[in-house]
Amino acid sequence: MNLSTTNAPFQPLRGNTIGELQLTIARFETRLRRAAQVLAEGETALAEDLYQAAITQLWEHDPSRFDREDDGYLWQSMINRMLMARRADGGNPTRPPLALRFP
Numbered sequence: 001m002n003l004s005t006t007n008a009p010f011q012p013l014r015g016n017t018i019g020e021l022q023l024t025i026a027r028f029e030t031r032l033r034r035a036a037q038v039l040a041e042g043e044t045a046l047a048e049d050l051y052q053a054a055i056t057q058l059w060e061h062d063p064s065r066f067d068r069e070d071d072g073y074l075w076q077s078m079i080n081r082m083l084m085a086r087r088a089d090g091g092n093p094t095r096p097p098l099a100l101r102f103p
Helices: 017-040 044-061 068-088
Strands: none
Touching: 017 044, 017 068, 044 068
């Protein structure tokens, strides 16, 4: 089997991708920024980097493919991206689990 038969052909994005991205960012922005601040433990620049990592994850998912019922999936995906970015930054392994850090 060669590589050309295993990869699906490119399909362009459908729908209003930019508009949906802007709406989804507006819906999640306050919570995402708060989560980024918690994960950054007071480091303002790192919090902004984590927020941008989450938005990048959202862009990669293309929110125009999802309904509002999928917000939980999108949220978890963005949080996971922030956690991976934080760990890559040399995060503190002794911190309490994520669930215990959100009031």
